[in-house]
Each structure stands twice: as structure tokens, then as C-alpha cells.
Amino acid sequence: MKQVYICQDTIIGVFSAIHDAWMENRDDDSGIALRGQMMPKMFCEYTEVEENEQKSIAVERLIKKNLGYNAYWDIYHALLSDDCEKADAVYHTMLDARQIKDSKRIMEHLSNPHVARVFELSRKVGNEAHIFTEFIRFRELENGVLFSEIAPKSQVLTCIADHFTNRFPLENWIVYDQTHEIFLAHQARRKWVLVQGEALNTEAAGKISEKEGKFENLWKMFCRSISIDERGNPNLQRGHLPICYRKNMTEFN
Amino acid sequence: MTEIIQEHMSIYDKLNILSDAAKYDVACTSSGVDRQNDGTGMGNCQKAGICHSFSADGRCISLLKILFTNECIYDCKYCINRSSNDVVRTSFTPDEICTLTMEFYRRNYIEGLFLSSGILKSPNYTMELIYAALYKLRHECNFQGYIHVKAIPGASQELVQRVGFLADRMSVNLELPTAEGLKKLAPHKSRKNILTPMRLVQQKMQDNRQEIVLYKNAPRFVPAGQSTQMIIGATPETDYQILSVAESLYKRFELKRVFYSAFVAVNKDSALPARTDEGPPLLREHRLYQADWLLRYYRFEADELLNEKNPNFNVFLDPKCDWALKHLEYFPVEVNRADYNTLLRVPGIGCKSAARIVKARRMGILQFEDLKRMGVVLKRALYFLTCSGRMMYRTKMEEDYIMRNLLNTGEKLPDSVSGMTFRQLSLFDDMNFREAQVPEILG
Numbered sequence: 001m002k003q004v005y006i007c008q009d010t011i012i013g014v015f016s017a018i019h020d021a022w023m024e025n026r027d028d029d030s031g032i033a034l035r036g037q038m039m040p041k042m043f044c045e046y047t048e049v050e051e052n053e054q055k056s057i058a059v060e061r062l063i064k065k066n067l068g069y070n071a072y073w074d075i076y077h078a079l080l081s082d083d084c085e086k087a088d089a090v091y092h093t094m095l096d097a098r099q100i101k102d103s104k105r106i107m108e109h110l111s112n113p114h115v116a117r118v119f120e121l122s123r124k125v126g127n128e129a130h131i132f133t134e135f136i137r138f139r140e141l142e143n144g145v146l147f148s149e150i151a152p153k154s155q156v157l158t159c160i161a162d163h164f165t166n167r168f169p170l171e172n173w174i175v176y177d178q179t180h181e182i183f184l185a186h187q188a189r190r191k192w193v194l195v196q197g198e199a200l201n202t203e204a205a206g207k208i209s210e211k212e213g214k215f216e217n218l219w220k221m222f223c224r225s226i227s228i229d230e231r232g233n234p235n236l237q238r239g240h241l242p243i244c245y246r247k248n249m250t251e252f253n
Numbered sequence: 254m255t256e257i258i259q260e261h262m263s264i265y266d267k268l269n270i271l272s273d274a275a276k277y278d279v280a281c282t283s284s285g286v287d288r289q290n291d292g293t294g295m296g297n298c299q300k301a302g303i304c305h306s307f308s309a310d311g312r313c314i315s316l317l318k319i320l321f322t323n324e325c326i327y328d329c330k331y332c333i334n335r336s337s338n339d340v341v342r343t344s345f346t347p348d349e350i351c352t353l354t355m356e357f358y359r360r361n362y363i364e365g366l367f368l369s370s371g372i373l374k375s376p377n378y379t380m381e382l383i384y385a386a387l388y389k390l391r392h393e394c395n396f397q398g399y400i401h402v403k404a405i406p407g408a409s410q411e412l413v414q415r416v417g418f419l420a421d422r423m424s425v426n427l428e429l430p431t432a433e434g435l436k437k438l439a440p441h442k443s444r445k446n447i448l449t450p451m452r453l454v455q456q457k458m459q460d461n462r463q464e465i466v467l468y469k470n471a472p473r474f475v476p477a478g479q480s481t482q483m484i485i486g487a488t489p490e491t492d493y494q495i496l497s498v499a500e501s502l503y504k505r506f507e508l509k510r511v512f513y514s515a516f517v518a519v520n521k522d523s524a525l526p527a528r529t530d531e532g533p534p535l536l537r538e539h540r541l542y543q544a545d546w547l548l549r550y551y552r553f554e555a556d557e558l559l560n561e562k563n564p565n566f567n568v569f570l571d572p573k574c575d576w577a578l579k580h581l582e583y584f585p586v587e588v589n590r591a592d593y594n595t596l597l598r599v600p601g602i603g604c605k606s607a608a609r610i611v612k613a614r615r616m617g618i619l620q621f622e623d624l625k626r627m628g629v630v631l632k633r634a635l636y637f638l639t640c641s642g643r644m645m646y647r648t649k650m651e652e653d654y655i656m657r658n659l660l661n662t663g664e665k666l667p668d669s670v671s672g673m674t675f676r677q678l679s680l681f682d683d684m685n686f687r688e689a690q691v692p693e694i695l696g
Contacts, residue, residue, distance in 0.1 A: 110626075134305050138360045146359060164361075166290050167297050171359065189292075215356050218268055225273040226318060227308035230517050230532050236311025240304070250362070251306055 002029040004041075007049045007087070009034045012056040014079050014087045019055035020047070021091060022062075032091045037084040067097055068104040078121035080155040089117040128152055129159035135241070136160070137250045138173060139216070140209040146173035147205055149248050157184040161192040176200055216250050223251040267343050268353065274323040274334055275369055277519075278426075278482070279512040283315040283364035283399040285477030286421050294395025296358060296365070298421065302399075303364050316367035316401060317357055321345055321383055325371030329428070329439040331487050333519045334371045344373065347386035351394050358398055365399030365421070366390065376407035384412060387419040399477075404454065406446040413450050414457055414474075422477040422509070425451045427502075430495045434488035437524055451506050454479050458507075478509035485541065486516035486534040487525060491564035493555070496544055500555040503548060513541045540566040547572055550604050551597050574600045574659055577637055578652050584637040585644060588619050600659075601634030621645050632662040 003025045007017035017032045024030075033046075040046070063072045075090050083089075092114040097106040109115045138146035146168070150156075157177050161184055164173065168186070175184040183195040246252035284302030304313035322344035323334045334340065350368070357363045368386065373379050383402060390396045402420040404413050417423055425447055429435045432444040454475055461474035481502065485495065499511040515533035518525065544566065547553040551573070558572050559565070567575045577584065577600050586595055588610060596607040609627040613619060620640050625631055635645040636655045648655070 134303055136361050140360070148361075168295060168359070169290055169292050170295065211356075215360065218265060218353070219357060219360070219362050221265065221269055222272050222317070223306060223308055223314060225269050226276045226314060227310045227312070228276055228517060229310075231310040231312075231515075231535065233311040234309060237307045237309055240311065240313065241307040249306070250360070 002031060002044045004031045004033050004044045004046050005049050006033050006035050006038070006046055007051060009037065010051075011076070011079055012053060013049070013051050014090070015056035015059040016051040017049045017087065018091050018094065019059050020049050022059070022094070026095060030091075032087040034084055034087055063094065066103050067094070067106055071097075071104070071107050074107055074118055074122040077125040077159070078118045080125045080159070081121040082153045083121055085117070086121055089114045089121070093118050125154045125156065125159065128154050129156040131245065132156055133160050133163050135245050135249055136164075136175065137248065139250070140212045141205070142207045142209050144172065144209065146171055148173070148175045149178055149205075150175060151178045151247065153179065155180050155182065157182055157194060160184075161186075161194075165192050176205075220251050262343055264349055264353070267345060267349065268319070270341055270343050271320045271323055271345060272318060274340075274371075275318045275320045275367070277333070277514065277517065278318060278367070278369055278403075279514045280401065280424060280480055280482060280510070281313055281315045281318055281367060282422075282480075282510070283401075285509060286399070288397060288476075290397055294397050295355065296396055296398030298365075298397075298399050305361065305363055315364045316399065317354055317363045317365070318367040319345070319350070319353075319369075321350070321368060321370035321379070321386065322373045323371050324373045326374070327372055327439070327441040329442070330520065330522045330524050331438055331484060331516065335520070338520065345386075347382070347389045350386045351390050351396075354390060354398075355394050355396060358396070363398075365401070367401045369403040370405065372405065376405045377409055377412060380405045380408035380412045380416065384416050384419070387416060391419050401477075404450045406442060406450060408450070410450075410453055413453055417454060417457060417475045418472050420475060422480060423454050423475045424480045424482070425454075427481045427483045427498075427511075429488055430483050430485075430490045430498045431488070434490060438487060448506075451479065451481070451508075455506050478507075480508055480510040480512060482512035482514055484516050485513050485538055491559075492537070492541065492544075492566050493559035493561070493564035495541060496548070496555040496559060499541075499545060500548055511545060513538050513545070536568060537566070540568075540572060544572045552594060553598075569660055570656070571600075573598075574633065578656055578659075581650055581652060581655075584650070585639045586637060587639050587642065588624065589614050589641060599634055599637045601630035601632070601637075603628070633659065 003021070005017040005021045007013035014032065021030050021032060060072070063075060067075075075093070078086055078090060093106060093112075096109075096112055096114060097103040100106065100109065106115060107119060110119060132150055132152060136148050136150060138148045141147050155177065157175060160175070164175070165186055170188050171186070172188050173186050177184070181196075181200075183198060184192060185195055186192045282302050283298070284300065286298045287300040288298040290297045302315060304315050306314040308314055320334075322342070323340065324342045324344065325332075325334045325336055328335045328337050350366070354363070354366045358365070368383060370379050370383060373382070383405075387400060387402065390400070399422075400420045401422040401424065402416055404416070404423050404425045406425060427447060428439055428442065435442060435444055457474050458478070461471070464471040465473070483495070483498070495513070502508045502511055515535050515538040516526070517533050518528040521528070544553075544558055547558065548555065553576070558576055566572055570578070577598070583595075583598070586599055588596075593607055593611050596602050596610060597604065602610070606624075606628045610619065610624070610629075613623065613627065618641055621631065621635075624634070624638075624640070631645065636648055636658065638644070
């Protein structure tokens with residue numbers, strides 16, 4: 001009977017599930033499913049995974065050691081996507097890596113459907129993260145904190161954290177992921193942290209500083225005046241900057 | 254008078270005027286330099302550049318593109334800010350530029366500053382003001398993002414050098430492709446005045462490269478290189494002349510980029526082309542950019558793409574397809590044997606896919622399906638390729654035949670070119686009728 005391990009949709013959750021599946025059933029028919037995102041199938045035995053950080057660290061080490069850092073990078077990014085079969089694809093990629101001579105080259109085997117899936121997801125997340133380094137807009141709150149809201153499909157916060165930490169080392173800033181309800185917070189001169197399980201205080205987030213309105217207006221006007229009317233091409237604009245990203249962008253509000 | 258206006262003008266109005274006046278400058282790239290923040294200021298740079306927004310004309314907004322002042326002692330015929338135009342004049346102060354740049358950058362609106370200027374009083378005076386603004390931005394505000402600055406032709410060497418150490422990219426506008434055009438439309442500028450600072454920046458960059466080898470922490474001079482731009486369609490130059498100029502700029506001045514700007518008629522002047530309903534020559538600009546890429550990345554020479562007899566680009570086909578059709582004797586090319594340079598010349602194969610082919614064919618013989626997966630655009634490439642000696646379909650190696658098929662799959666052309674603003678829904682197939690006419694139209 002196929003063993004299916006059920007876990008939460010987090011890196012720790014998936015890695016814990018991989019840990020258990022790997023320890024108990026790596027040579028038999030087994031798989032991983034995400035809680036709340038799966039269709040129960042017949043002839044499967046479902047097991048709830050006990051998630052903890054030790055298991056997660058062990059799997060991380062296992063991947064880095066045997067598949068190399070680049071494969072880990074792809075796997076990590078694939079697990080941030082919003083796909084419901086990502087955990088299974090990663091698990092089977094790891095299983096298939098055992099079959100080939102040089103496991104570190106597993107990501108080159110794009111004809112393997114699991115590897116191709118991981119590769120595709122990783123690229124998707126990477127691209128989305130890049131888009132948010134471009135289109136994130138901060139607003140200054142009363143207490144001087146820069147605050148931004150985004151609605152990404154994937155959990156991109158950890159992918160963009162280093163970029164903004166390096167860019168604004170002396171600022172206090174927060175990025176709020178509306179889709180997954182996670183905060184990315186940075187305190188001046190410190191490392192960034194991820195905050196989960198807190199609700200957004202909409203009242204505090206709505207109190208913008210005195211100058212904020214002025215600069216928002218300046219920016220909106222700049223975006224209008226920099227465009228050449230004779231060359232107007234809204235289709236081209238939409239191609240580069242799809243409507244779905246405009247919701248949280250200052251110049252489109 | 255101007256002084257009075259300035260006193261009453263808010264930063265909002267100033268930005269409105271001076272960004273509106275700067276919009277005809279083309280370059281808005283923030284690429285070419287990688288720099289990490291040292292932890293004491295704000296900003297960093299990424300080699301590939303980052304676009305932050307796109308304006309209604311579809312161009313990217315990467316930098317805060319403004320003029321320092323739109324006052325100008327020159328009277329260039331094509332320019333909105335020429336001295337004989339009656340427009341509201343104003344100037345920023347260095348403080349205002351710093352505030353705008355820093356506050357926009359903090360909110361992740363922009364990647365840096367693009368500072369150009371009209372000529373206030375004299376080139377040296379203007380350059381001095383620009384230097385003051387950049388110095389404040391770099392040293393007082395500790396801004397470590399991207400700065401693109403215009404070198405003013407006629408400014409002293411020493412000033413250009415000092416500004417170069419503060420900026421990431423410098424550019425001198427060539428304005429018009431030939432010296433005659435310049436004489437006609439920009440009587441106060443001379444070719445020599447424009448090329449002198451360009452040469453200076455080039456030499457200084459070479460010196461700086463050696464300094465950096467010796468002293469790792471020596472200050473960087475224009476690390477993202479220099480660029481230039483010219484106006485297309487204001488003067489009667491041919492595409493061949495323009496492309497040759499661009500080629501010599503790349504070869505002799507080591508420019509990073511040459512930008513082409515389709516002429517937008519903002520002034521009425523007897524020396525300028527009459528204003529028409531057609532709008533700026535965007536397709537011509539597009540073809541020039543395509544050819545520009547062929548020069549920089551595909552190892553083409555200007556003479557191969559165009560010549561005296563055939564001085565303008567084909568409106569229907571991109572320059573690479575056009576070249577391939579005229580040189581059918583080189584094709585078809587065998588994917589599994591042809592060298593990298595030959596592969597690069599095949600329409601539908603780019604730098605990346607050519608490199609992937611060269612790598613992948615070591616592992617095994619390539620088929621057309623493999624090419625597709627590598628990113629080769631087969632609808633264009635299939636007329637010019639064989640895999641193990643076989644073409645993808647039965648194809649005639651005839652110019653007319655291939656041209657007809659390429660036009661069928663090709664890019665979307667503006668309505669003015671295809672001559673079709675609408676199409677009647679018809680039971681009869683009128684597409685082929687049109688295609689049959691295309692070779693006739695082209696002669």
C-alpha cells in the first residue's frame with residue numbers, strides 16, 4: 001500500500017515529511033501531500049507527520065551534501081510556490097537522484113518529469129521574486145517605518161529579504177505578504193526576520209507620515225509627465241507591468 | 254523674470270516641468286555595475302539593472318529622469334527647451350534634487366538618478382551645478398544607488414573628470430547622426446565639441462582600469478561605461494549612415510550603448526520635417542535597435558546588413574531575416590556541426606540558444622524537438638537549419654517562398670505598414686492574395 005505523508009505547507013513541514021518518508025519508506029511506494037490541498041485517493045495509507053526543526057535541518061543538510069548547493073537552491077524555491085504537488089515533486093526528485101551516477105547533476109535531467117517540475121517551479125518563484133524587487137512600493141508611517149503590502153502567489157518574502165536589507169541597511173522597514181499573512185521585518189543595522197501568526201494592525205498601517213502624501217503625489221505626477229503622448233502604447237505597458245501587480249502600487253492608485 | 258518665477262514655484266511644479274522636459278532623453282537603464290551597500294548609507298546597484306515601473310508609452314521608469322534646468326542658451330531646432338521657445342523656465346537646487354532622489358529611492362520608486370540639463374549661462378557653469386548636486390547626493394546623503402549624468406559638451410576637462418568619479422554612467426548626446434545634420438539643426442553645437450568629452454571619458458576609463466589593478470580601493474570612474482543617443486528621422490540620413498555611425502562609436506569610443514530616439518515633432522520649424530499624422534518613426538527606430546543588437550552580440554558588421562545601394566531596412570522583415578534571405582548560399586546550416594558564429598547568424602537562434610546547442614550536441618545528436626526545448630524559434634529557424642542532414646519540412650530554398658512564409662508567422666507590424674487598418678470578415682481566403690503582392694511591393 002502506498003504511504004502518503006501529510007504535512008503543513010511550510011519549509012519545515014515539507015522537510016519533516018521528507019525526513020519521515022525517507023527514513024521509513026524510501027524504497028517503497030510513497031509520497032507527500034499538503035494538508036488541505038489534496039484529494040484522498042484509494043489504496044493509500046495516510047500518515048500525519050510530526051513536524052520539528054531537527055528533521056528539517058537534517059533534510060537540508062542531506063540535500064546540500066548529496067545534491068549540492070545549486071540543487072538545494074532550486075528545491076527551496078520550488079517549495080515556496082503555490083503548487084499543491086510541489087512536495088511530492090521534490091521528494092521524487094530526491095529519490096531519483098539516487099538512481100543516477102552523479103547525484104549533484106540531478107537538475108540537469110530535465111527529461112525526468114519530477115525534475116522538470118521542480119525546475120519549472122523554481123524558475124516561477126525566482127521570477128516572481130524578481131518582479132517584487134521591482135514593484136514593491138513602501139510608504140512611510142507616522143513612526144518613520146517604511147511599510148509595504150504585496151499579494152504574491154508564492155511565498156517570496158525570503159527571496160527578496162537580502163536584496164532590501166542590503167539596499168536599506170539604516171531603515172526600519174516591513175513588507176507584509178497579504179496572501180500568506182507573513183511579515184518580513186527589518187530593524188536598522190540588524191538582520192531581517194520573518195514574523196508569522198500575527199495579524200496586521202490596519203489602523204497603524206494606515207497612519208502615514210506627514211510628508212508621505214506629498215511624495216506620493218510627486219511620484220504619480222512624475223509617472224504621468226515622463227510619458228511621451230505621441231508614443232502612447234498601453235498594450236506594451238501592460239505587457240511589462242501586468243494589471244495584477246498594480247493593486248499595491250502607488251502610481252496606479 | 255525667471256528669478257521671480259522660480260521663487261514662487263513649488264517643487265511639484267518644478268518636477269512637472271523638468272521631468273516633462275527630460276522625457277525625450279531615451280536612456281533609462283540602470284545596468285552595468287554591481288555594487289553592494291557598505292552599511293553606512295542607502296542604495297546598491299545590480300548589474301542587470303532594475304525597472305521599477307512602466308509609463309503609458311510602455312517605456313520603463315528606472316531612474317528619476319530630470320533636467321537640472323530647462324533654461325538654455327542654445328537654440329537647437331528640434332528641442333522643446335530651445336532658447337527661442339516661450340516655455341516656463343525653472344531650475345532645481347541641489348537640495349531639491351537630493352530630497353527627491355532620496356525620498357523616491359527609499360520608497361523603492363526608482364533605481365537612481367538620471368540628470369541632464371539645459372545650458373544655463375555657460376557649459377562650465379552648468380556642469381559646476383551638476384557637480385554640486387551629485388557631490389551632495391553622494392557625500393552628504395551617502396547615496397549608493399545608480400547615477401547617470403550627461404556630460405555637457407564644451408565643459409572643461411577637469412570638471413567632466415570630477416563628475417565622472419561621482420557617476421556610474423556618463424553620456425554625451427550625439428544629437429544627430431552626421432555633422433551636416435548637426436550644423437543644420439543645432440547651430441550652436443559642433444561635432445568636435447561632442448566627441449571631445451566622449452574621448453576624454455574613454456581615456457579616463459582606461460586609465461582608471463589600470464589604477465584599480467594597482468590599488469583595489471581606487472575610486473571608480475564611470476564604472477557602468479558611457480552611452481550616447483541620436484535622433485532618428487529629423488534629418489534625411491539613411492539607416493546605413495546611422496548604423497555606420499553607431500558601429501564606429503562602438504569600435505572607436507568603446508561605448509556601452511547607442512540609443513536611437515524616433516523624432517517627435519514638438520516645434521514648428523522650416524528646417525524640420527513637416528508634422529504629419531503618422532507620429533514618430535517607431536518602426537524605423539525598432540529596426541535600428543534590432544540591428545544594433547546584431548552589431549553588439551551577433552558579430553555582424555554594418556556593411557553586411559546595409560550598403561550604399563540598399564541603404565534602408567526592410568520594413569517587413571527584421572534585419573537578421575533580411576540578411577539571411579539575401580545570403581541563402583550559406584544555408585541550410587547543419588545544427589550538429591556548424592560552429593557557434595554560424596549558428597548565431599541563423600534567424601530564430603539567439604546567443605543563449607546557440608550556446609546551449611554547442612554544449613548539448615556534445616552529449617548526443619540534436620533533433621528539432623530538442624532545439625525547440627532549448628529556446629530556438631523554429632517558425633523562423635526551420636528554413637535555415639538541418640538536423641542530421643534533414644530539414645524539418647520540405648522547403649524550397651527560394652527567397653520569395655521563404656519570405657512569404659516568414660511574413661505569415663512574423664511579428665505584428667503597425668497598421669500603417671501592413672496597410673490594413675481593419676479587415677472585412679470574409680468567406681473567401683484573402684490572406685494569400687495579399688502575400689502574393691508582397692514581393693511586388695518590395696520590387
